[in-house]
Amino acid sequence: MRNMIFLFFFVASVSAQERYRLCAPQSISDNTCYSLQRGESQVSCLRVEDSADCAIKLSRGDADFGVFTAEELLLAHQFYPTGLQLISQLRHKDKIIEEFEFQSVAVVPTTYNSVEGNFNGLQNGGLCHPGFSKAQMWNNYILKYFEKKVYGSTCRDSMTTAENEAMNLQNFFGKACRPGEWVSDNAYTTELKNKYPDLCSLCDTSSSCTYRNMDNHGHTGALDCLTSGRGKVAYVALNYVRQYFALDSPAAIIANMTASSYQFLCPNGTVQPLTTSNPCAWVKQPWSAIAVRDDRASSLLEGLKNWLKPTRSAEDWTTALRSIIQQDAVPNFFTEYTSFETYLRKGREVSFPTSSCGNTIRWCTISTLETNKCNWIAKAAVTHGIEPQISCDQTNSTFHCFHDIADHKADIITIDSNYGHLARQVFNLTTVLYTETETDRNSVVIAVVREGSSYNVSSFAALSKRTACFPEYGGIAWLSFINTARTNGVLSESCDYATIVADFLSGACTPGFRDRDHLNSSLTSSAGSTLCSLCPLENNNATCSANSSNIYYGDKGALECLKSTAGDIAFIEAKNLNAYIEQGLINASHYRVLCKNSSLALYTGFNVDDQCALSVTIDSEMVGRKSDEQDARVKLTDITLALLQIEDWLGYRTNVLRPIHVYGPFNGTKDLLFKDSTSGLESTSSTIKSVLAYKELFQHVQTCSSSATLLLTNISIILVGVLFLVQTL
Structure with a gap:
């Protein structure tokens, strides 16, 4: 009997000391994880590659909780709409009273005649846009949200997705100022700006398409553009509107008569005064939040309320936990469990259009795991506003993909450099982008x-x-x-x-x-x-x-x-x-x-x-179909620009909050879609030494191919000539 009692208390003790597994990405140091797991800690680090990896581990029970930004929640929700809950949001310590991390708003003059349900009053009025910058938090989905909701999206097959967008903007707004890189290729951005100069004509310096005042990532310049009378609407962040018009100070509002001349334009076409306490926003970005498995929600809610108390003074494992979860934030625990969808829908859409201008990019994959990673990348691209959209088409080998691309059943695949010659010589494929290899892994x-x-x-x-x-x-x-x-x-x-x-x-x-x-x-x-x-x-x-x-x-x-x-x-x-x-x-x-x-x-x-x-x-490259036809060139440009955007938001860019690492392991497996030796993507005009050396290998091959093409062309001309002579005799 004593043995049974002893066994019962032993099991109870072990159960009481069970550690909850917290997703720990690379940004959390080993020392912090060691500190977290010391003493009688009830939490341990579980290493994850990114938030996508954390979501996967949560769903299958390998992890218990993790911290997700709104963008990461948005992506995870596409794959796990149930089974996971949120128990607390994490508001910045200096913005505790703010319900959202940021809000995007449209500001128009009070002379604007609003009509519920349409935005015809904006036509040919001019758009003041903050511009595109890799330094800001807003991705393309948020930066383009207002304009895409306002103008009618017309798709022209002869144009790239980016040019369709430029023409649609010009046709609706007439003029604009949209600073920065419209696409992730400087040369093509310049080409578009030269072709559609009206979209830079409202800028302070139209030749360079920039504002004089680029403070706050161009938001201040956009408001200057509006208040100077150049444009009829400015799409900017709410907090910069408050700063610009001194809306947080009643005395300043009275002194600042400019504020009374402008109003918020709402997504339903109506308007609100700038002094409203609850402005109508176009996108309301929720704060980061703590996500947990359904079966851990109750115990972790009580545990974290205790472990994250600001009054705890003991330098124990909870100090490390607070540094991981909170950083500069303060937890705001929910009174009831909240699904990802419920939380996100308070401020933004959680479903996305299933089509866009430009043909879908068909990414050829060669395994189930690779297809799964591709699907995550495709969804992440949509949530970031990257177009055209991507589909993932699975085969069973690289050569099968070569056949499918040559037969117009697929568009792209990343290949080992070992297959570069065969891709060109046998299947008539060509480079879409080179993948820069880490120097010591060439x-x-x-x-x-x-x-x-x-x-x-x-x-x-x-x-x-x-x-x-x-x-x-x-x-x-x-x-x-x-x-x-x-x-x-x-x-x-x-x-x-x-x-x-x-x-x-x-x-x-x-x-x-x-x-x-x-x-x-x-x-x-x-x-x-x-x-x-x-x-x-x-x-x-x-x-x-x-x-x-x-x-x-x-x-x-x-x-x-x-x-x-x-x-x-x-x-x-x-x-x-x-x-x-x-x-x-x-x-x-x-x-x-x-x-x-x-x-x-x-x-x-x-x-x-x-x-x-x-x-x-380099040890790999991305290849696609070679063709000189106009529609093929348009599609190749679309593919290239989309991949470069994916690189910008899901690659190695400094300070980027990527929900999934496009070059990193997925679900514990390396070399899926890209080799893990990949450090970035390079255009076909790249001058990197290892890329030039790779291109040099194929110079003679391409000379031979050109000669063969010329020979076939000459033979065809001769045959046509002979046929003509025969018909005239």
């Missing part, structure tokens, strides 16, 4: 020989009639070898790569050479007898396969081909072997690198500098 291709062998290859010229091992036909190692061999004068300028390599070598294993996804009709099949001669027979009696059934496939396979003495040299991406080296499966000292200047490295191993490696490039 793709480095090297040529490797066995150390100490009597028949060691000591130069590229010495490779003549020798044998070689490649990870994959058409891969980046294959292309790097061909470019380097040309530079060293041992291969010709022929466009038939397979034939010139087969004629140069006596044998090779080039996995994938016989695969239809690796070849196009211009390649000669006779080269296969040489380029597949070293590949071993597989279980199904096939050979030269580009998959795991071929033990010489991939970088490890190419090195195995060299180690077995089947080949005299192997061309590999060194970083792909790091894990095998760390596990002791590969001894790097058994190999030596043949540098691109045709000399052997001084030391054994794979670590060589950029001057020795055959190529040092």
Whole structure:
């Protein structure tokens, strides 16, 4: 009996000490988490990548609570409309009486004739807009909310989404001042401003499209634009209106007769005086809030009320908890549990339009996890006002995506640089954006020989009639070898790569050479007898396969081909072997690198500098369909601008509050949609060294493609001429 009583108290004690798991993003330091978990703490840190990761962990019971901004709640609600609750909002300590974090309002003169239900009085009146700045909290959805609700959205297929927007604005407001970057590409922003100068004509400096007074992220300049009589409406933040017109001081209002000349324009078309205590706002942004699982709501509500008490003076674990949750905020606990939707609907819409100008961007994915991440990114793009919208179309492989993009069933995919040549040569795809790689994680291709062998290859010229091992036909190692061999004068300028390599070598294993996804009709099949001669027979009696059934496939396979003495040299991406080296499966000292200047490295191993490696490039890129047709160019521009906006709001931008990290892991898995080595996106005109090196690899390929296109064009012209002569005889 005593044992049973002891067991009961033991279990009760363990249960009493159960720790609640708080989502801890990277912004919370390890030291803070250690402090939180000391002593008799009832809360522990659970590391998450971002708020999306926190929402996922909350929904499946891995986490118990976390802090979410309104934007993060908005995104999480799209996936988890039930099962999670809010128990407290977190108001800034200097704005405790403010119900919302910020509110956007429209201000018009008192001479404006309001008509409930329409905004015709604004037509050709001029818009004073604060402008677009990466330094402010407002994203594109909020910055464009007023104008999109007011003007009729007409979509013209011949125009990009951004130009449709500019024309719609000009057609409705006539003139405007919209400073900053209209799109996330400086060159295209300039092009649009030059084409639609009326949208900058109300600015103090129309040539540069800026206000003289850019205080408060342009909101003060927008109010100057309104009060000077240039524009009929200003769309700005409520707090700046209060400052500008001194609305918080009754005495100042009396002295400031300007305030009586203006009024708020409401979303229903009516108006209110500036002195109203509850102005009609267009967007009311709720404060950040504490989200919890439904089954933890009751206990955490009582616990946090106690742990976050400002009167607690003891320097214990609750001090760390307050620093994590509150920072400069004060908790305002709800009297009843509140759903995400109920909380958000007090100030803004929680549902979004399902279509926009521009064709939907079809992002090709190759796994369920990748599709899930894509869906989160697509929803985040919508909540941030990024257009056109994105759909996520799942297939089962990169090559399947290549086929779908070529067949107009999909639009984009991020690929390993290893597939850059095949994407261009076989599927006629092109770069949409380059993905800048973290410098120490670039793709480095090297040529490797066995150390100490009597028949060691000591130069590229010495490779003549020798044998070689490649990870994959058409891969980046294959292309790097061909470019380097040309530079060293041992291969010709022929466009038939397979034939010139087969004629140069006596044998090779080039996995994938016989695969239809690796070849196009211009390649000669006779080269296969040489380029597949070293590949071993597989279980199904096939050979030269580009998959795991071929033990010489991939970088490890190419090195195995060299180690077995089947080949005299192997061309590999060194970083792909790091894990095998760390596990002791590969001894790097058994190999030596043949540098691109045709000399052997001084030391054994794979670590060589950029001057020795055959190529040092980015390790991935985004590709899409190549076309010179007008509608295709418009779509490509739309895709590029949307992706650059996603980079701005969900990438590595400083001080950005991103609800999901587009380059980071998702649900515990790396390299989904983008490699985790990605640090940003670069345009096709990028001058970054690793991007230039990657582009250089394809210069000869593109020359060959251009020549082939010109030849086909000339043949077509000749045939048309012959047909015409035949018809006239």
